[in-house]
Amino acid sequence: MPKRRFTVALIGNPNCGKTSLFNQLTGANQRTGNMPGVTVSARFGEREHQGVEIHFVDLPGIYSLSQNRVEERVARDYLHETPPDLVLNVLDAGHLGRHLALTSQLLEQGVPMLLALNMLDEARRNGIQTDLEKLSAHLGVPVLPSDGRRRTYLDALLDALVNQLLHPGEPRTHSIRYDAAIECPIDALVTTGLQRWQAVRLLEADGDVPFACNEVQKRILQDALVEFDDEDEESPGERLVHGRYQWIHDLLQSVEQRQPGQAGIDDRLDRWALNQWLGVPLFFAVIWLMFEVTFTLGQVPADWIDAGFVGLGNGIASLLPDSLLKALLVDGIISGVGGVMVFLPNVVLLFLFMELIEQSGYMARATFLADRLMSRVGLHGKALVPLVMGFGCNVPAIMATRSIEEPRARLITILINPFMSCSARLPVMLLLSGVFFPQHAGTALFGIYVLGVVVAFAVAMILSRSLPTYYDETFLIELPPWRFPTWHSLMLHLWERSRFFLTKAGTVILFGSMLIWLLQTFPREGTSWLEQFGHWLTPLFTPLGFTWHETVALLSGFVAKEVIVSTLGVVYHAAGDNSAQLAQSLSATLDPAAGLALMVFTLLYMPCLATMAVIRREAGGWRWTLASTVVGLVLAWGAAWAAYNLGSLWL
């Protein structure tokens, strides 16, 4: 019986629309995971088409297979060690002049391949017409149109993939002729038994290749490097790259036609976004707007959800007789889980904004604006992305620091990430800013996020002066064109985040709420265990204006920060009524200065359990995890004390 299950790897330059196409190909049926043996993540997904099961792997975006960047090594090793049945090379039709350089390396290697030309519409608007048939004939591989934004070409692409998988044909390689000076060592290496693509790769990557070389081959490489070892002389790697680009230039002469296109809006947008006077204020305005909209627009559906849980709680209360079960359901589960669930719309809105910023291309512009400030505090410009991701969730944000290669800059970015207020802290901040600063809740929310950034930068500055640096990592980023985010990928992302939030509500928060209720309810006579424990710890928190209620809520937040809200709901018995009762109880117990101190403490204190685990893994041991926790606690206490005392004077 012929094979019916295949692996297809998507490969392409950054910003070629590869991940959007992967989303189209796999739908919601995908997951993120690590590539074997390395710390770079890739996405995996499945799809069945014409009875054939296709396992898709979305490799990180790369420019070349010969460079020593971590993403490039991952793709190179993946193709060498676990070769997929087919490579789907995704190219931006408007920028074939550069994207074909990677294609040429794959062709030289003889990888079974299919080319997908993305963004043909955009290219046509810019006056670029590509003859796909001619391109296919020149390269000897199928070339198909694709569109990560719409499903227009999806079925044809899947048909072609299945056809290619079931009838792969003879593997063939493609040779590029380079200049004579570099052809000599290539020929010498080929005579020692290497294949031509291996010889080219050995010279192009200065010997850093995934296959074994003998002493003769290493000596030929060394001789070539010595021969071209002059700053005025091009290295073998540069000569090979120039050869590729010459080949591409000649190829495009016959398959591409360029005419003046419509003037894009990119320049006009960049005039604002990159403006040396307006760029930074505009960036802050965008972030402020993000929090303002998250709070105000999210409030409407949040009220509906709240009303739903109130109705559910009242319904159960009226149906069941007074009992422990009724108390558990109403005061424990509905109060705890419902108290957190009402913030789902806000969390979704926050992620929607962050995804819009990322997908539109604005994040890369923000990285440019922030780099100077980042380098002043010992961070790399690339740290902006993990730090902004930290507003969503610290766990993937810390994993995203893998793109930073210099060890000190990476470690600092990991350690300061928990100060970025994640979406799990958003329910706490929304609750407290609404209760204590009702007229300026959006601004208070923005202020608390700014405080997190300021503390993160201050800690980064101290760490950068205390830890040894290894080398200065090159700052070299390509600004992607401005793009309208695709509705499909936005929804897919929001669905993923909502699912994560709902799963957490149904597991960690549900369990936490039940545990807190249990500790709050027993023993039946006298002071509850929870209150006893809270009173025991309260002296530590009295200088911050907190009571035992807040003390136990903060402790429970160690598991997950949303549990702080559910715990407050349980300890203040806010179940039978709506969340207004919790607000009322909080404002009756704490003054605004204590409310502010509670926000500050929640922002800065120890990372949650999942974040601690990922710090341990990414920073390489418990030492840094412990340091992160202790520093967070000390900073949180000090900053909350200052906020309480200063707030008592002004609020």
Place this chain on the structure above:
Amino acid sequence: MACVPLSEMNKQHSGQILRLRGSRSLRQRLAAIGILKGQPVSLKATTLWGGPRVYTIGQHQYCLRHEEACQIEVQLADIADCA
């Protein structure tokens, strides 16, 4: 001056890349992402406090710090010879 490092270009200048300098790894990195000899280049954006700058090189926009930009030598347009 006919030739300037990329880091010294201003917005009125345009030109093309004459050669890449610096370490072999930097030169190969620049070449691999498409920053090559002969590519047309212009300055697109700067920051107030001497941070990185955005250059249009070929059809792409790249953000480069001074340290890397000063390793790219540019022949300015409309200037006959280059030292």
